[in-house]
Structures are given as structure tokens and as C-alpha cells.
Amino acid sequence: MVKIFVVDNGGQWTHREWRTLRDLNVETKIVTNNIFFDELVKEDINGLVLSGGAPRIGLQETLGNIDEYLEKANFPILGICAGHQYMAHFFGGVAKPAKKPEYGKIELNILKEDAIFKGVPKKSIVWESHNDEVTKLPISFICLAESESCKIQAMKHKNKPFYGLQFHPEVEHTEYGELIFKNFVKLCKI
Amino acid sequence: MFKADKFIEVTISNLKKEISGKALIAFSGGVDSTVCAALVNKAIGKNLVAVHVDTGYMRKNESNDVKKLMGRMGLNFRFVDASKEFYSALKGVDDSEKKRKIIGEKFIRVFEKVAKKEKIEYLVQGTIAPDWIESGGELRDTIKSHHNVGGLPKDMKLKLVEPLRDLYKDEVRNIARELKLEVSERQPFPGPGLAVRILGEASPERVEVVREACFIIEDEIDTAVKKGNMEQPWQYFAVLLPVKSVGVHGDRRAYGDVIALRSVESIDAMTCNYSGIPHDILDRISTRITNTLKEKVNRVVYDITNKPPGTVEWE
Numbered sequence: 001m002v003k004i005f006v007v008d009n010g011g012q013w014t015h016r017e018w019r020t021l022r023d024l025n026v027e028t029k030i031v032t033n034n035i036f037f038d039e040l041v042k043e044d045i046n047g048l049v050l051s052g053g054a055p056r057i058g059l060q061e062t063l064g065n066i067d068e069y070l071e072k073a074n075f076p077i078l079g080i081c082a083g084h085q086y087m088a089h090f091f092g093g094v095a096k097p098a099k100k101p102e103y104g105k106i107e108l109n110i111l112k113e114d115a116i117f118k119g120v121p122k123k124s125i126v127w128e129s130h131n132d133e134v135t136k137l138p139i140s141f142i143c144l145a146e147s148e149s150c151k152i153q154a155m156k157h158k159n160k161p162f163y164g165l166q167f168h169p170e171v172e173h174t175e176y177g178e179l180i181f182k183n184f185v186k187l188c189k190i
Numbered sequence: 191m192f193k194a195d196k197f198i199e200v201t202i203s204n205l206k207k208e209i210s211g212k213a214l215i216a217f218s219g220g221v222d223s224t225v226c227a228a229l230v231n232k233a234i235g236k237n238l239v240a241v242h243v244d245t246g247y248m249r250k251n252e253s254n255d256v257k258k259l260m261g262r263m264g265l266n267f268r269f270v271d272a273s274k275e276f277y278s279a280l281k282g283v284d285d286s287e288k289k290r291k292i293i294g295e296k297f298i299r300v301f302e303k304v305a306k307k308e309k310i311e312y313l314v315q316g317t318i319a320p321d322w323i324e325s326g327g328e329l330r331d332t333i334k335s336h337h338n339v340g341g342l343p344k345d346m347k348l349k350l351v352e353p354l355r356d357l358y359k360d361e362v363r364n365i366a367r368e369l370k371l372e373v374s375e376r377q378p379f380p381g382p383g384l385a386v387r388i389l390g391e392a393s394p395e396r397v398e399v400v401r402e403a404c405f406i407i408e409d410e411i412d413t414a415v416k417k418g419n420m421e422q423p424w425q426y427f428a429v430l431l432p433v434k435s436v437g438v439h440g441d442r443r444a445y446g447d448v449i450a451l452r453s454v455e456s457i458d459a460m461t462c463n464y465s466g467i468p469h470d471i472l473d474r475i476s477t478r479i480t481n482t483l484k485e486k487v488n489r490v491v492y493d494i495t496n497k498p499p500g501t502v503e504w505e
Contacts, residue, residue: 172456
């Protein structure tokens with residue numbers, strides 16, 4: 001069984017991420033973002049999801065012990081919303097309050113094919129809920145998708161299995177959300 | 191994957207270990223508390239006392255129907271009419287978070303009274319995941335204080351038992367179907383009841399208005415669904431707004447309240463889209479509300495907000 005933990009940054013949908021993974025028969029647990037990397041290694045996890053959080057959570061200089069996971073992990077990490085913003089910031093990009101925050105239904109436009117979007121059409125409906133966004137990509141990342149008001153909706157590290165998504169694949173209303181999670185679970189099995 | 195039969199088996203066995211002696215369940219008659227009562231009843235039988243509180247903010251005939259339901263389920267139940275206490279506690283209160291906290295505390299005081307009299311130590315609640323998620327705490331922001339979580343008084347001594355904490359509504363419905371409970375498809379109704387469907391002060395006079403409007407909306411939509419004219423929405427109701435607008439009634443100026451019609455589609459209440467109710471049904475609802483409540487309401491508006499950014503209820 002694949003084992004993927006969800007790191008809680010205080011998001012409204014952290015528990016939905018847990019449920020989506022559980023429904024995909026993944027062994028999963030919600031952990032606080034203060035947990036030490038060694039403890040995660042001891043648990044022998046195959047992947048990690050960094051949840052969203054309240055406004056400005058993803059813009060902080062440090063966020064729990066997440067720096068340690070991003071420095072040391074060789075397993076896949078999926079940052080969602082605040083988790084995605086923090087990931088960008090950690091690797092040298094810029095995340096700040098969005099000029100046009102997005103709430104609810106948005107059209108996602110996939111720019112580059114990638115394993116995380118396997119089977120997802122070029123244009124699809126995703127659900128958003130963000131006040132902040134990534135405005136400058138870190139040089140070690142490539143942009144995978146955009147929306148009309150937010151140019152960096154999805155990103156991927158060039159050499160590591162790290163992904164960031166601004167939208168929320170864990171909610172029912174995101175058309176291909178479950179498929180995106182399935183793709184992430186597959187990446188964790190490798 | 192979530193399996194209802196397995197969940198029922200494990201939960202009943204856990205409840206037997208967790209509860210020693212008598213327990214009280216807060217029984218609203220909705221899907222969550224009914225499922226919870228059925229599970230605890232299977233675990234401890236007559237040691238479970240089901241308490242239904244008529245807060246004065248229930249829908250038309252609802253408390254009476256709930257009383258009958260408790261009887262049909264073979265529950266050892268108590269019925270408390272606390273409407274006067276709730277009305278007086280909410281007099282002059284118009285802040286939505288204050289309203290929710292007062293209601294949460296009032297509920298507990300009623301339960302404590304019963305618990306003291308009957309020597310009960312445990313309080314069982316049908317709390318589900320969205321309740322504690324939205325109530326916030328620590329890292330998580332408070333969206334609204336659900337009466338059964340964020341509204342609990344700090345000095346409460348009853349020991350909480352919440353077997354459905356990690357579940358969402360669709361999973362609770364699966365359990366209800368597995369247990370063959372008649373409430374399995376009932377639409378959700380908030381614990382604070384109609385008090386959070388009246389923006390501003392929830393006075394007894396305004397409850398009557400929103401209660402009738404909720405009844406008309408449910409009646410019209412249920413009829414349309416039965417006739418096959420529309421799909422059953424997830425949740426559909428009236429909200430009484432704190433603004434007045436001008437109208438004309440038989441060549442005379444009218445100046446009355448506004449009702450908002452809210453109807454949404456969801457699976458788990460964490461994201462919703464507004465329902466696309468056909469125009470002829472909207473028309474019937476609007477005409478019936480304004481003609482029935484003519485002295486009070488002269489305008490009906492349709493809420494076309496998704497969640498996010500809106501929530502299902504307005505408060």
C-alpha cells in the first residue's frame with residue numbers, strides 16, 4: 001500500500017485531501033507542519049501533500065518544518081494553494097497577494113503535458129479559493145498550467161518530483177481532481 | 191474506500207468500550223444525529239436517552255415530526271420545548287457569530303439539566319467533518335462557529351462522544367441507507383435552525399415569516415421533483431434579509447421585506463454550486479411567497495453564488 005501523509009497548514013480542505021487519498025486506497029494521515037522530517041522518514045512514507053491555509057500563510061518566511069522536507073525529501077511532494085506558494089518561495093520564486101484573487105469555478109488551461117495531468121483535457125473546470133499567488137516562478141521550476149487571472153496555476157520542479165498547484169484538486173467540484181490525485185499517487189509508487 | 195457496513199461494525203464495538211453507563215444524544219432528527227442515535231442505540235440500548243429540543247427555530251411542524259420519528263425508532267426519548275428561553279436569549283442580538291454562540295450554549299444548558307436529573311455523563315453529538323473544519327481553531331480560520339463545536343461553552347462537564355467526526359454528509363447518508371433509516375435523503379438543516387436564516391435579530395415575528403417562506407420553497411420544489419420537472423437539489427430554503435424594498439400592491443405603495451431563495455448542489459458541503467431551478471418553478475415560488483406573506487414580503491431574489499466564495503447558509 002502506498003503511504004502518503006497530508007501536512008496540515010490549516011486549510012479548509014486539508015481533511016478533503018486526506019479523504020481523497022483514503023478513497024484511492026492510500027494509507028494516509030493528517031500531520032501538523034511541525035513534525036520533524038526524521039519522524040516522516042521513520043514512517044517510511046512514499047509521498048507528501050502540503051495543504052492550503054488562510055491568507056498569507058504561504059507567504060511566511062518559514063512555515064512549520066516544511067523547509068526541512070523540501071530540502072531533504074527524495075519522495076514526491078504536492079503543494080496545494082498555500083503549500084504551492086510556500087514551495088515557490090522556498091526555491092527562490094515570489095509569492096504575494098494576488099491582484100485578482102479567485103474563488104470558485106475557474107477554467108484551467110494546461111500549457112505542458114506532464115504525468116500529473118495525464119488524462120486531463122487541455123481545458124477543464126477547477127475550483128479555486130486563494131488570496132495569494134505565485135507571481136514569479138523559481139528558476140528550478142517549469143510552469144504547467146494557467147488560468148485567465150493567474151499565470152502560475154501549476155508548476156513542477158525540473159529535477160525533483162515536486163509539484164505545486166494553485167487550484168484545489170481535492171474538492172468534488174474540480175472536474176478532474178480525483179484523476180490528478182491518482183496521477184500523484186502513481187508518481188509516489190515509482 | 192469508505193465502507194458503511196465496516197464502519198457500523200467498528201463504531202458499535204468502539205462505542206461499547208467508550209461509554210460506560212448512560213449517554214444523552216442531541217437529537218435534531220436530521221441525518222447526522224439520527225444515524226448517530228441508531229449506532230449508539232445498537233451499542234448501549236436503553237442507556238441512551240435521546241433529547242430533542244424545540245428551539246422555536248425549527249421548520250413548520252418539524253419538532254412534532256421528530257417526536258414521532260424518535261418513537262418509530264424505538265428510542266428512549268425526551269422532548270423539551272425551550273422556545274421561550276431561546277427567544278429571550280436572542281432578543282436584540284443581530285451579530286451572526288454571537289447568535290451561533292448563544293444557541294450553542296443554550297443547547298448545552300438544556301442537555302445539562304436533563305443529564306443532571308438522569309445522572310448522565312456522556313453527550314453524544316452527530317458532529318461531522320465540515321462542522322469542526324469550519325469552526326476553526328489553532329491554525330484554521332473560523333468560517334462560522336457551528337453550535338456543536340465552536341459554540342460549546344468552555345465550562346461544559348459532559349464527556350463528548352462524536353462517532354461521525356471524520357465523515358462527510360454523503361458518507362453519513364451511506365450509513366443511513368445501510369441501516370435503512372427513513373431520514374437518509376433528508377436535506378441538511380443547520381443546528382441553529384431558522385435563527386441563521388434571519389439576518390439580524392431572530393425575533394419570533396420574523397421566524398414566522400421565514401418559516402412560511404421555507405415551507406413554500408420546500409413544498410414547491412418537492413412537488414416539482416415528484417413530477418419529474420427538476421432534479422432534487424442538495425439543499426433549498428429561504429433567507430429573510432434585513433432590508434426593505436418598495437413595491438406596489440393593488441395600486442398602493444407597499445414597503446416590505448425581501449426573501450432570498452437559496453438552493454445548492456453539493457456532495458459534501460465543502461464546495462457547492464447554485465442550482466439551476468427552471469424559471470417556471472422560480473415563478474411559482476416567487477408568486478406564492480409574495481401572495482401568502484403579502485403584509486410582510488413583497489420581493490423575492492434568487493441567490494446565484496457558489497461556495498466558495500459564499501457558504502450555503504447566509505450566517
